Amino acid sequence: MGSDGGQARRRLTSTERALLDTLLDQEFDGVAELREQARRATASTGCECGCVTIDLHVPEGVPVSRAAGPAPVGGAVVDAAGKEIGGVALFLAHGRLAGLEVYSFDEPLPVPLVERVSPGTWSDPPDGDRPSWWRRLRSRPA
Secondary structure (H helix, E strand, C coil): CCCCCCCCCECCCHHHHHHHHHHCCCCCCCHHHHHHHHHHCEEEECCCCCCEEEEEECCCCCCCCCCCCCCCEEEEEECCCCCEEEEEEEEEECCEEEEEEEEECCCCCCCCCHHHEEEEECCCCCHHHCCHHHHHHHHCCC
């Protein structure tokens, strides 16, 4: 599970919830459990750098997914003209939702409306292409 670094947990905003639900609309092994987790997840600030990254927290007793992290889903974020300006990534830790990151190629982006996200799947992005949240998760002690 994500570490909240002393930050208060809160309910997901409607935009965060819609984005999470859109990413979990993709079909992959273990997604049913992640959908159940998403219904009960709370959030806290995940990064202090200015990017839109939230740590996700799933209560005990919710089914654990077989899916490995990062989740095999993400998406491209496009501007009004359809140009790709960033992306979103969903992260798991030990079969639980752990983080949602919105990254940009230039200026920081707010949580995008789902109309600006083109979701897709990946098998495992190369290390050089992993967003910062994944690097932060991998650097934590087990």
